[in-house]
Amino acid sequence: WHAKRGGNSVPLNALLSTCVDAARLGCREIRAVQANRESNGLDVMSKPGEEFRYTVLTEADLAAQQAIVAALRAAWPGLLVVGEEDDAAAAEKGVPGEAPPVLRRDLCADAACGRAVPMADIAVFVDPLDGTREFVEGRLGNVQS
Numbered sequence: 001w002h003a004k005r006g007g008n009s010v011p012l013n014a015l016l017s018t019c020v021d022a023a024r025l026g027c028r029e030i031r032a033v034q035a036n037r038e039s040n041g042l043d044v045m046s047k048p049g050e051e052f053r054y055t056v057l058t059e060a061d062l063a064a065q066q067a068i069v070a071a072l073r074a075a076w077p078g079l080l081v082v083g084e085e086d087d088a089a090a091a092e093k094g095v096p097g098e099a100p101p102v103l104r105r106d107l108c109a110d111a112a113c114g115r116a117v118p119m120a121d122i123a124v125f126v127d128p129l130d131g132t133r134e135f136v137e138g139r140l141g142n143v144q145s
Contacts, residue, residue: 017108018105060135
């Protein structure tokens with residue numbers, strides 16, 4: 001397990017910074033879907049195996065996760081990144097014809113006391129759109145990324 005994921009040490013302040021920057025990319029995707037939904041509507045589906053009225057999935061969830069996961073995997077090869085929507089194939093693809101943007105590593109320079117941790121001991125969990133139901137209902141003040 002450790003050998004497969006790499007033995008490099010990861011500075012936690014740099015990792016946290018790239019996570020913040022990746023979240024910004026996800027927010028940009030969510031805002032783009034929101035801007036487009038006024039003229040074209042919003043694609044809403046149920047998550048596989050779940051009852052629609054309780055758990056929904058939108059194009060915003062998928063676009064945000066794809067942007068976040070692809071950028072983090074490009075920034076930290078070998079890092080375990082788990083997306084809530086669990087579409088590893090889509091996350092691996094990224095945006096067709098584009099490399100993921102380089103994520104900033106200096107946003108949290110003072111965080112985590114400069115500690116470094118072996119990459120094999122780290123997992124990053126991504127919830128690309130927390131409050132999907134509220135997003136669908138237009139209650140945007142209750143939505144987070």
